[in-house]
Amino acid sequence: MSEKIKRFPGEELKGADIRVGKVPTIRFRPRVRYLWSAGVAMSRFIEGLKEGKIVASTCEKCGRIMVPPRAFCEECFKPVDGYTPVKDTGTINTWSVSYVAGDASRIKEPILVAVIDMDGASTGMGLLHLLGEIDDWKQIKFGMRVKAVWKPPEERTGNITDIRYFKPVKEV
Amino acid sequence: MVGKKRVAVIGAGMTLFRRNLKETGKELAWHASKMALDQAGLELNDMQSVVMGTAPDAFDGVHMKGEYLADGAGAWRKPYSRVFVGGGTGVFAIDAGWWHVASGQFDTCLVVAEEKMSSCYPHPAYAFTTIFDPIYSRPLGVTLIWIFALEMHRYMHRHGIKKEEIALVSVKNKRNALDHPCAQLGANITVEDVLNSEIMCWPVQRLDISPTSDGAAALVLASEDVAKKLTDNPVWIDGTGWCIDTTFWTNRDLYYPRYVQCAAQMAYKMAGIKNPPKEIDVAEVYDPFDYKELHHMEGLMLARKGQAPKLTADGVTQRDGDLPINPSGGLLGVGNPIAAAGLMKCCEIFWQLRGEAGKRQVKGDPRTGLAQAWGDLMQYGSVVIMRS
Ligand SMILES: [Zn+2]
Numbered sequence: 001m002s003e004k005i006k007r008f009p010g011e012e013l014k015g016a017d018i019r020v021g022k023v024p025t026i027r028f029r030p031r032v033r034y035l036w037s038a039g040v041a042m043s044r045f046i047e048g049l050k051e052g053k054i055v056a057s058t059c060e061k062c063g064r065i066m067v068p069p070r071a072f073c074e075e076c077f078k079p080v081d082g083y084t085p086v087k088d089t090g091t092i093n094t095w096s097v098s099y100v101a102g103d104a105s106r107i108k109e110p111i112l113v114a115v116i117d118m119d120g121a122s123t124g125m126g127l128l129h130l131l132g133e134i135d136d137w138k139q140i141k142f143g144m145r146v147k148a149v150w151k152p153p154e155e156r157t158g159n160i161t162d163i164r165y166f167k168p169v170k171e172v
Numbered sequence: 173m174v175g176k177k178r179v180a181v182i183g184a185g186m187t188l189f190r191r192n193l194k195e196t197g198k199e200l201a202w203h204a205s206k207m208a209l210d211q212a213g214l215e216l217n218d219m220q221s222v223v224m225g226t227a228p229d230a231f232d233g234v235h236m237k238g239e240y241l242a243d244g245a246g247a248w249r250k251p252y253s254r255v256f257v258g259g260g261t262g263v264f265a266i267d268a269g270w271w272h273v274a275s276g277q278f279d280t281c282l283v284v285a286e287e288k289m290s291s292c293y294p295h296p297a298y299a300f301t302t303i304f305d306p307i308y309s310r311p312l313g314v315t316l317i318w319i320f321a322l323e324m325h326r327y328m329h330r331h332g333i334k335k336e337e338i339a340l341v342s343v344k345n346k347r348n349a350l351d352h353p354c355a356q357l358g359a360n361i362t363v364e365d366v367l368n369s370e371i372m373c374w375p376v377q378r379l380d381i382s383p384t385s386d387g388a389a390a391l392v393l394a395s396e397d398v399a400k401k402l403t404d405n406p407v408w409i410d411g412t413g414w415c416i417d418t419t420f421w422t423n424r425d426l427y428y429p430r431y432v433q434c435a436a437q438m439a440y441k442m443a444g445i446k447n448p449p450k451e452i453d454v455a456e457v458y459d460p461f462d463y464k465e466l467h468h469m470e471g472l473m474l475a476r477k478g479q480a481p482k483l484t485a486d487g488v489t490q491r492d493g494d495l496p497i498n499p500s501g502g503l504l505g506v507g508n509p510i511a512a513a514g515l516m517k518c519c520e521i522f523w524q525l526r527g528e529a530g531k532r533q534v535k536g537d538p539r540t541g542l543a544q545a546w547g548d549l550m551q552y553g554s555v556v557i558m559r560s
Contacts, residue, residue, distance in 0.1 A: 002528040009203040010188030042307045068308045096321035097374040104297035115422045126422035142329045
């Protein structure tokens with residue numbers, strides 16, 4: 001707003017009026033679907049998941065072991081030198097508890113989510129995933145150690161969801 | 173000084189920001205553009221180029237949104253480009269407008285930003301689920317609010333920041349917005365209200381978040397020669413900066429936005445600013461969530477790492493404080509029509525530096541102001557520095 005401007009345009013509508021058709025509207029529902037090629041690096045990753053492995057890519061120039069794997073190192077801007085499995089354990093870098101679904105509707109049983117720094121990958125190489133086998137989310141801690149809980153081999157489809165979630169583990 | 177020509181802002185306009193507006197995106201863009209031209213005392217014919225900033229096509233449901241909006245922005249038969257860098261779009265739009273004129277290619281540029289989020293039904297949040305990597309993220313059901321909650325939590329953990337300290341930002345901005353005639357969510361609320369509001373995605377609660385909105389904003393830019401003929405009161409664009417980080421957001425430490433720092437350093441260098449907290453008189457910092465204002469103050473080097481909550485608690489960032497942040501009311505108070513919200517921040521700095529902000533005017537005749545926006549997968553920063 002400037003003091004010089006006396007009136008700002010825009011006519012507010014009430015959400016309820018829109019839904020019951022009190023204001024002129026037109027509806028449309030797009031019907032598009034997608035089928036993605038997983039690509040060079042991520043094909044290795046999802047093939048690995050089928051075998052119960054988390055596959056990273058390695059760059060000999062900068063020494064990084066990268067999860068998720070990529071076909072080229074974005075820092076060195078060169079092809080990666082190979083692919084290697086890392087461990088399926090890690091440390092919680094940050095976490096959250098979601099009571100909201102993708103369409104902003106509310107859910108009763110919260111979804112526990114975390115970025116997990118993977119053991120065997122370079123420092124700070126986190127993976128986004130879910131947490132499970134936790135009774136009360138207030139038990140989740142930064143730095144907590146977790147391990148992947150895999151679907152049985154016959155149920156795996158080559159998808160990030162072949163890991164059901166990560167569960168807390170006690171260190172020996 | 174980078175650029176061949178000095179560039180001024182000479183007019184600004186905006187519409188109301190509301191959850192639902194009757195006007196189409198094109199009509200909103202027209203209202204804001206017309207107001208900015210009127211304020212500059214110019215006609216559309218005087219505009220040699222047009223830059224449109226608008227965020228995902230999925231909101232409007234028109235998959236060539238820049239083209240669809242073009243005549244609302246007065247762009248027909250003109251050099252026109254649409255820019256899009258997620259939430260960073262609004263401030264990047266003025267950066268892009270600046271290079272149109274600074275390069276010497278054009279004497280004038282109309283910069284317009286529009287967002288009509290309400291068209292995506294029943295809630296625009298669902299459109300955001302398509303921003304994530306399809307292979308390793310989307311099958312998990314990831315949503316935008318997850319990733320902000322993860323960033324907020326990491327920031328709180330790293331510096332030992334409490335929710336109460338962050339809630340002060342929401343309290344301040346919603347109160348500031350009571351004085352903004354376009355505001356959607358101006359309110360007098362308390363820290364307790366924020367802490368007692370619905371848990372959306374811990375640590376994010378309902379009153380930590382800006383709303384979804386419809387709205388538009390516009391600015392008229394002109395080269396120095398043109399600006400000096402038209403106004404005694406130009407506001408100069410003395411610094412621009414923008415930077416992107418990798419989309420591998422889980423491979424970065426989310427406690428600090430390095431890409432925002434990079435964008436700020438670019439803008440400070442251009443503007444000759446050595447000591448940002450001393451030299452910036454007023455700032456509009458991107459605040460789609462309350463923690464983001466603090467996070468961005470640190471990225472912009474207006475506060476040391478982890479110190480923005482203390483400045484807030486001490487009242488430094490209030491409208492009458494030493495470093496007023498978001499005197500407009502920000503996204504938390506005025507509303508968040510994505511690209512238009514970023515350009516609204518540029519409008520606010522323009523009005524503040526002209527001394528036209530009325531009840532929102534910060535004290536002490538501000539001469540140097542900053543606006544900043546942020547977006548994509550927590551990876552993009554855009555900054556502009558203006559002087560009167
Ligand atoms: Zn490398």
